[in-house]
Amino acid sequence: MADVAAAAGVSAMTVSRALRRPDTVSEEVRARVEEASRRLGFVPSRVASALASARTMTVAVLIPSLTNAVFIDLLAGVQETLTPQGYQPLVGITGYGPEAEERVLRTQLAHDPDGVILSGLHHTPGTWDLLRSLTIPVVHTMDLSVEGDLMAEGAQDDCPVQTVGFSQFDAGYAVGAHLAARGRRRIGLIAGQLDPRTRQRCDGWRQALRDAGRHDPALELMVPDATSVALGAELLERALATHPDTDALFLCNDDLAQGALFQCARLGIPVPERLAIAGFNDLAGAAWTVPPLTTVATPRRAIGVEAARLLIAGMENRTPQSRENPRRVDLGFRLMVRETT
Amino acid sequence: MADVAAAAGVSAMTVSRALRRPDTVSEEVRARVEEASRRLGFVPSRVASALASARTMTVAVLIPSLTNAVFIDLLAGVQETLTPQGYQPLVGITGYGPEAEERVLRTQLAHDPDGVILSGLHHTPGTWDLLRSLTIPVVHTMDLSVEGDLMAEGAQDDCPVQTVGFSQFDAGYAVGAHLAARGRRRIGLIAGQLDPRTRQRCDGWRQALRDAGRHDPALELMVPDATSVALGAELLERALATHPDTDALFLCNDDLAQGALFQCARLGIPVPERLAIAGFNDLAGAAWTVPPLTTVATPRRAIGVEAARLLIAGMENRTPQSRENPRRVDLGFRLMVRETT
DNA sequence: GCCTCGTTTGTTAGCGGTAACATCCTCATC
DNA sequence: GATGAGGATGTTACCGCTAACAAACGAGGC
Numbered sequence: 049m050a051d052v053a054a055a056a057g058v059s060a061m062t063v064s065r066a067l068r069r070p071d072t073v074s075e076e077v078r079a080r081v082e083e084a085s086r087r088l089g090f091v092p093s094r095v096a097s098a099l100a101s102a103r104t105m106t107v108a109v110l111i112p113s114l115t116n117a118v119f120i121d122l123l124a125g126v127q128e129t130l131t132p133q134g135y136q137p138l139v140g141i142t143g144y145g146p147e148a149e150e151r152v153l154r155t156q157l158a159h160d161p162d163g164v165i166l167s168g169l170h171h172t173p174g175t176w177d178l179l180r181s182l183t184i185p186v187v188h189t190m191d192l193s194v195e196g197d198l199m200a201e202g203a204q205d206d207c208p209v210q211t212v213g214f215s216q217f218d219a220g221y222a223v224g225a226h227l228a229a230r231g232r233r234r235i236g237l238i239a240g241q242l243d244p245r246t247r248q249r250c251d252g253w254r255q256a257l258r259d260a261g262r263h264d265p266a267l268e269l270m271v272p273d274a275t276s277v278a279l280g281a282e283l284l285e286r287a288l289a290t291h292p293d294t295d296a297l298f299l300c301n302d303d304l305a306q307g308a309l310f311q312c313a314r315l316g317i318p319v320p321e322r323l324a325i326a327g328f329n330d331l332a333g334a335a336w337t338v339p340p341l342t343t344v345a346t347p348r349r350a351i352g353v354e355a356a357r358l359l360i361a362g363m364e365n366r367t368p369q370s371r372e373n374p375r376r377v378d379l380g381f382r383l384m385v386r387e388t389t
Numbered sequence: 390m391a392d393v394a395a396a397a398g399v400s401a402m403t404v405s406r407a408l409r410r411p412d413t414v415s416e417e418v419r420a421r422v423e424e425a426s427r428r429l430g431f432v433p434s435r436v437a438s439a440l441a442s443a444r445t446m447t448v449a450v451l452i453p454s455l456t457n458a459v460f461i462d463l464l465a466g467v468q469e470t471l472t473p474q475g476y477q478p479l480v481g482i483t484g485y486g487p488e489a490e491e492r493v494l495r496t497q498l499a500h501d502p503d504g505v506i507l508s509g510l511h512h513t514p515g516t517w518d519l520l521r522s523l524t525i526p527v528v529h530t531m532d533l534s535v536e537g538d539l540m541a542e543g544a545q546d547d548c549p550v551q552t553v554g555f556s557q558f559d560a561g562y563a564v565g566a567h568l569a570a571r572g573r574r575r576i577g578l579i580a581g582q583l584d585p586r587t588r589q590r591c592d593g594w595r596q597a598l599r600d601a602g603r604h605d606p607a608l609e610l611m612v613p614d615a616t617s618v619a620l621g622a623e624l625l626e627r628a629l630a631t632h633p634d635t636d637a638l639f640l641c642n643d644d645l646a647q648g649a650l651f652q653c654a655r656l657g658i659p660v661p662e663r664l665a666i667a668g669f670n671d672l673a674g675a676a677w678t679v680p681p682l683t684t685v686a687t688p689r690r691a692i693g694v695e696a697a698r699l700l701i702a703g704m705e706n707r708t709p710q711s712r713e714n715p716r717r718v719d720l721g722f723r724l725m726v727r728e729t730t
Numbered sequence: 731g732c733c734t735c736g737t738t739t740g741t742t743a744g745c746g747g748t749a750a751c752a753t754c755c756t757c758a759t760c
Numbered sequence: 761g762a763t764g765a766g767g768a769t770g771t772t773a774c775c776g777c778t779a780a781c782a783a784a785c786g787a788g789g790c
Contacts, residue, residue, distance in 0.1 A: 049776065059740050064778060074738065094499045095439045096776030099745045104436060114465040124455040127482060136500060139480055141468060158435045159477060277674035306674060313654075313679040333618035333647060338654040390746065400770050405748060415768060437746030440775045 049092065055084035067092060098160065106136045107163045107359060108156035112144040112243065115274075117331050118348050119167060122189060125352020126165060133360055135162070142167070144243050150175045157182075163359040169193060169211065170244040185362025187355045189213055190245060190348075193376055210362075212355045212377040219344050219381045220249035223298050223326050224256025226342070230389055232296035232324055236267035238283045238308070239300035240275040246300050249328060253298050267291055275300070280307020285315075288323075296324035296389070302331040302343055309337050309388065325388040339387035347379040354379065390433065396425035408433060439501065448504045448700060449497035450478045453485040453584065456615075458672050459689050460508060463530060466693020467506060474701055476503070483508070485584050491516045498523075504700040506530060510552065511585040526703030528696045530554055531586060531689075534717055551703075553696045553718040560685050560722045561590035564639050564667050565597025567683075571730055573637035573665055577608035579624045579649070580641035581616040587641050590669060594639050608632055616641070621648020626656070629664075637665035637730070643672040643684055650678050650729065665730040671723075680728035688720040695720065 053060040058077055066073045066081035073081070084090075098104040109126055111119040123139065130137055140156050142149035150172045153164070157178070164179075164186045171179070179186055188211045227235045235257055239246055250270070257263035269287050273279055280299060284307065287294060299305035305327025312319050319325055319339060327334060330345035354377055394401045399418055407414045407422035414422070425431075439445040450467055452460040464480065471478055481497050483490035491513045494505070498519070505520075505527045512520070520527055527550075534552045568576045576598055580587055591611070598604035610628050614620055621640060625648065628635060640646035646668025653660050660666055660680060668675060671686035695718055 060776090061741080061778075062739060065739085068778090072738080077739085091495070091499050093440075093501060093776055095436060095445060095501050096745090097778075098436045099434075099440050099747085100776075100778040102745075102778095114461055114468065120455055120461055127455065127480070131482075136479055136497075138477055139468070141472075154432070156477075158432050160434060160436050277677045281677055303674070307677055310674075310677045310679050333644070333651075336618045336622055336648055336651045338651050401746090402748075402771080403769060406769085409748090413768080418768080434746055437775090438748075440777085441746075441748040443748095443775075 049090065052081065052084045052088055052090045055088060056080040064092075102160075103162055104160045105134055106138050106159060106161045107165060107356075107363075108140060108153070108159070108161040109137045109165045110140045110142055110149060110152060110156070111167050112142050113274075114141060116241075118190075118329055118346070121348035122167070122352040122355075125349035125354075126356045127352075129353045129356035130360070135360070135363075144241070146170060146172045146175065150178070153178060162363045163187070165189060165355050165359060168244055169209070185359055186210065187212060187359050187362075189351050189355045191216065191248075192378055208375060210358055210375055212351050212358065212379065214346060214351075214379050214381045215252075216245045216248035217252035217255075219328070219346070219383075220252025220254075220298075221256040222252075222381070222383045223249075223328070223344060224253035225260070226383060226385065227296045227298065227324060227326060227389065228257060228260035228262055230296070230324060233262060234264070234267065234291070234294045235262060235296040235298070236287055236291065236294045237269065237298050237300070238280070238287055238304060239268075239270045240273050240279055240283070240304060241301065242270060242272050249300055267294060275304050277303050277307035277310065280304035280309075281311035281314075282307070284308035284311045288315075288317075294323065296326070298326045298328075300328050302327040302329045302334050302341065305341055305343065305388075306333070306337060309341065313338070320388050330382075330384055334384070335386065337388075342386045342389040343384050345382040345384050347381065350379050390431065393422065393425045393429055393431045396429060397421040405433075443501075444503055445501045446475055447477045447479050447500060447502045448506060448697075448704075449481060449494070449500070449502040450506045451481045451483055451490060451493060451497070452508050453483050454615075455482060457582075459531075459670055459687070462689035463508070463693040463696075466690035466695075467697045468693075470694045470697035471701070476701070476704075485582070487511060487513045487516065491519070494519060503704045504528070506696050506700060509585055510534060510550070526700055527551065528553060528700050528703075530692050530696045532557065532589075533719055549716060551699055551716055553692050553699065553720065555687060555692075555720050555722045556593075557586045557589035558593035558596075560669070560687070560724075561593025561595075561639075562597045563593075563722070563724045564590075564669070564685060565594035566601070567724060567726065568637045568639065568665060568667060568730065569598060569601035569603055571637070571665060574603060575605070575608065575632070575635045576603060576637040576639070577628055577632065577635045578610065578639050578641070579621070579628055579645060580609075580611045581614050581620055581624070581645060582642065583611060583613050590641055608635060616645050618644050618648035618651065621645035621650075622652040622655075623648070625649035625652045629656075629658075635664065637667075639667050639669075641669050643668040643670045643675050643682065646682055646684065646729075647674070647678060650682065654679070661729050667730055671725055675725070676727065678729075683727045683730040684725050686723040686725050688722065691720050 049060050049063050053063045063081050066078045070078050127137055140152040142152050163184050166188050167190050169188050169191045191213045193209050193211045239250055299308055317323055327341050327343035330343045334341040334343050390401050390404050394404045404422050407419045411419050468478055481493040483493050504525050507529050508531050510529050510532045529552045532554045533556055534550050580591055640649055658664055668682050668684035671684045675682040675684050
């Protein structure tokens with residue numbers, strides 16, 4: 049920067065100003081500095097800038113996994129919103145464990161991010177303590193804050209939480225209600241990857257079936273394993289083996305649903321005639337399976353975009369963090385009724 | 390750090406040493422410093438550390454897209470290898486454009502990463518200039534260096550290139566040869582997302598068919614669009630409409646292949662009896678389609694792991710960068726022959 | 731023509747660590 | 761017991777930039 053300053057015949061401070069806030073220097077100086085800067089191939093060190101200004105222009109983004117398309121879409125939304133504003137996402141993978149999340153968050157914080165985006169609302173008490181002590185904005189995603197729920201998890205009133213997501217419960221309820229409305233009587237559930245969001249979906253589905261008077265706990269098959277097409281195929285067989293009279297199934301994830309669908313084709317089980325199948329998330333390809341899969345479209349990318357927007361607003365202090373800024377953004381979901389039901 | 394130093398009754402320098410290289414301080418001091426550090430909740434600022442030591446402990450990782458599972462797997466491999474060593478990946482998305490790549494690389498370099506991982510070997514001359522001027526290690530992935538090829542792209546002998554990948558050409562060749570060996574005579578090609586790697590696969594396939602004396606350019610259907618299940622379904626119909634006698638198809642990506650497979654089911658085209666289908670990448674679920682998809686398993690995650698390992702070796706200067714360090718790591722591929730062929 | 735005010739530029743002092751060197755101490759060696 | 765080597769700790773001077781304040785300058789207003 050000193051070299052650029054010398055070349056342009058100004059002080060280093062003026063170079064800094066000319067490059068960061070061109071409107072604060074005279075037109076002529078700005079031109080001279082830009083020319084010199086370009087000619088010398090000057091790239092300002094963000095590290096030094098960060099140290100001096102206490103702004104790193106980075107954002108910690110914690111997601112459970114890179115292999116789950118849901119969070120990749122979230123990340124894509126975050127990324128495409130942060131980058132144009134000059135922010136660099138720092139991706140951290142928590143592996144679905146609250147303890148690992150706390151650990152990852154701590155290491156990310158050593159990088160002094162200007163903001164944090166978390167997945168879900170279920171954190172360790174230690175994480176909540178940490179968040180409460182932070183002076184940078186934090187946004188939680190993929191879930192919505194619910195009073196009682198938060199208290200149970202360790203968040204207090206003095207820790208205002210910003211969330212962007214949709215109601216997993218309502219979405220699960222919608223699927224259950226849909227299957228019941230289709231006249232199905234023996235409606236089962238298959239779930240893997242039992243994170244809090246999956247559980248809420250299941251809770252919603254369960255409530256819907258109870259409301260319809262058709263809930264049978266025996267038809268629930270929940271396993272902790274990560275979801276996959278293979279698992280879906282396997283669990284479908286297991287579910288039908290134990291309860292051959294099942295006439296509808298809610299698979300808590302589209303990959304499970306696709307696996308189940310494949311397995312039905314293999315076993316010669318007509319879908320939806322003999323068995324209705326519903327998935328969740330509307331992943332790529334769900335509309336193209338044979339038959340096309342009924343599922344719930346979730347606004348994953350939009351959640352990422354909105355979370356990043358809120359965060360940027362907080363980081364630039366454009367709004368007093370609580371008043372105008374919505375604390376809770378519900379982006380909804382859409383039941384995509386296709387041919388498997 | 391000064392507070393910790395005071396609390397432990399030592400100098401700041403000793404605190405720094407005690408935390409970074411515990412073996413360089415006495416057992417007793419180390420214990421005192423750790424206790425004080427923990428008690429005060431001290432988190433060393435990586436930003437300051439970076440400025441003082443000229444090591445940011447970050448690595449720029451440039452990939453074309455977040456929505457392509459291939460690069461997500463690569464990223465996962467990189468991430469899981471870098472993180473335990475204390476490195477933080479800085480993910481940059483280039484959108485498949487060499488110009489965008491150069492732009493993204495420039496902004497990433499402002500963060501002073503200690504190393505760079507790039508996707509592919511096809512960069513702009515500006516990017517090559519930039520790379521040549523860097524003093525940090527760079528690893529190229531998903532592709533292998535080929536003398537003539539590199540020269541054409543602007544790399545020179547004075548810019549030693551480290552690559553980790555596999556031969557896209559050979560992999561394409563393997564598919565072509567397989568289809569020919571299966572006795573298919575009218576073998577077509579469907580490709581989207583025409584990046585250099587896809588083109589090399591197509592080149593390999595073409596060569597195989599020529600060697601078998603069965604190459605008919607009319608059976609090639611190449612479109613620039615991003616690949617997807619939907620596109621696969623659409624292109625299958627288009628291909629069969631123009632050339633109904635096609636009896637085998639190589640789809641350059643598994644999502645295309647899955648779409649094609651779905652469409653065959655829909656149109657009542659028996660696979661593989663009337664039409665053989667082969668995909669590429671062995672994405673999740675390929676083994677579970679109906680019938681299971683013949684495809685090529687590519688070592689994407691392993692490439693990420695190996696690239697990160699090489700990079701770490703370079704960053705820690707454990708090897709003189711060229712001698713022992715392999716310049717070109719071929720991780721191979723595997724043709725997964727399943728039922729669609 | 732003098733004063734005030736706003737704009738533009740410069741000066742100074744760090745941000746929070748670490749490299750490099752200096753110093754101090756301990757202990758084996760002769 | 762003096763000597764030197766080597767390990768442990770301290771001191772100094774930055775790393776490259778920016779906040780905050782100071783100074784210089786020009787443009788009205790009286």
